[in-house]
Amino acid sequence: MEFERLVIPAAILVALTSLFQPIARKWWINLGLLAIQYAGVFMLLGLEWPLSMAMTTLIAGWMACVVLAMVILGMPTTSAADTLFYDPQRNVSPIFYLMTAIFMGIIVSSATPFVSQWIPGIQFYQTWSGLILIGFGFLRIGFSYYPLPICIGILTLLSGFEILYASMDGSLFVAGSLAAVSLGLALAGAYLQVVPTMEENR
């Protein structure tokens, strides 16, 4: 598959999806954006890894989205689910978030040429999208309170790391383990979300 032409669209895709996730107020928009983000990550990984290995990340990411969606669908009301992603009492204002995100974007853009020097064989847009995902992942983790959005933040951060790391290592073990970590993260996030309501077993 020809991934070279898709680098810039994929970079824009992952940047926009990770940027708008924290200000989306509906749970299904959040998870939809995460699923689309994984498609962008897949395109960027496809530049370095064989199709089957890049596909592993895509499938693991989508399975993670399904796991998170199943937890939400098990909640009593959809408004309760939406509160997890946008709680007016806990979340910062979208304007403040966007300002921070712009600041992060500036830092990432200025750091990209420097980081590219240290990662052999990586393209500029790969580095940029990897760092953007890491930066926005950090913002998501920092600005969230509930387990599910924090889990999405860690998944975003991990996707960014995968893009940077893929150009240095094409091992099957790495692809498999990173997919296992992504799925495990989704399961852990789902568990942490429901654990307070579960029946005590001792």
Next chain:
Amino acid sequence: MNAITIWIVLPLLAAIALFFIRHREKVMHLTGIAITLLLAWLAWQLPVGEPVSLRLWPGFPTFRIAEGLSFLGERLAIDNTIRPYVLMIYLMTGFWFGGAYAARVSRNFIPFGLSIAGIFAATISIQSSGYAPLLIGINALLAVPILTPPGKGSIRGVQRFIIFYIIGACLLLISEKWLLVSIAGSGNSQISKVASIPLLTGYTLLLAGFPFFSWIPMLAEESDPYSAGFVFLLFPTGISFLLLNNLDRYLMFGVPSVIFTLFLVIGMASIIAGGLWGTFEHQLGRLLGFTTLTQIGILMTIIGLGNEANQTINLSGLLFTQLAAMGIGMALWAESLSAVQSKVNNFMLDSLRGISYRLPAASFCLVLAQFSLFGLPLLASFPIYLILWTNLARISLMSVLALLLCSAGLMSASLRTIAVLLQEKDGVSLEINEDRFQLFLLVLGGLALLITGLKPSWLFLPLLQLGG
């Protein structure tokens, strides 16, 4: 037969089997203890790659344990140099499982604990150890059900624990790859210098050293003390073994030896931070957290001393010794807190007034464990403190003074605990409310601390020899 099958595949399969019988608690606990101790015994007695003769009957054939196998293109191998680490991992897991039933831990504890031990064994056995951090990341996720049993409300410490571990694992992965790149580029020292930054940060994040320790007191406050104690003990154990196993390789790859000094500084900062915060802490769970921080600081300081004291220190042996003393002390503290938990809702000192009249053994052992971990002479941890002070004094007397002040601060926290536990309420008479098994374990733990302190050579000499 293969070493990987014995020490990694079988425990993981056993963990899955135990998960399905978790409703039969006694059976599950006993099986878990038996499996871990058997694996530890095998790691002690069974040589890898050499002919083994069991001589069960005349003419019983000899066999040989193969070192490793390949998995997803990577080779995992346990040879005789790694066996002591595997032995320590299973011994400590079995030791902690021993008190789990009395501490009334959740049903997830044994199966997930065993799988964590198995994966730590895999972590140190993976040949291209650059990939080991991935397994540590998986281990952090496996710890989630242990730390947050069903019905648990507060989970912020666990969230932070996962975040720190995933970031730490990513940093270690990238630094390992940079080191390999530097070797491929005929020893590009610039890359290896840059790689040492994520390397140090990654290990500090994973070991929860200063300043990345915030999840420890949070977790100690939120989670069941015995389960949290298991994570506080086994995770630093596995990660310090990984670090120790790779130190020579890092130096060979061009990481500057100043990294030892930095480990020393971070270790001392962790001891001081734990000591300072612990001195003013009024919640015994959080105090256990800060004490853990000081113990992790000692681990890091020992690793840092590896270079300063160079040939005079048996690094592995000293690390094993510290882990043993830390393990006994923390287990006794956590077991005592679990006994206290059955009588009071929280571990704030105000809620524990006069508790020693209702739980005398637990209260006594709690204070004994505190004294030991804070370095009181004639208790288990004192010999380690003595070695630490002696070696640090060669570098800087001020640092020894700072550490002594921290120990003194923590001692004052212990004295405050004693004062509160002994505060008599009107009409209270002394009664033993611990159950028999709990009482047995507490007495055993207390005796272990005293005997190890009075006769350190009994436990520590074999451990030093094992490390040597």
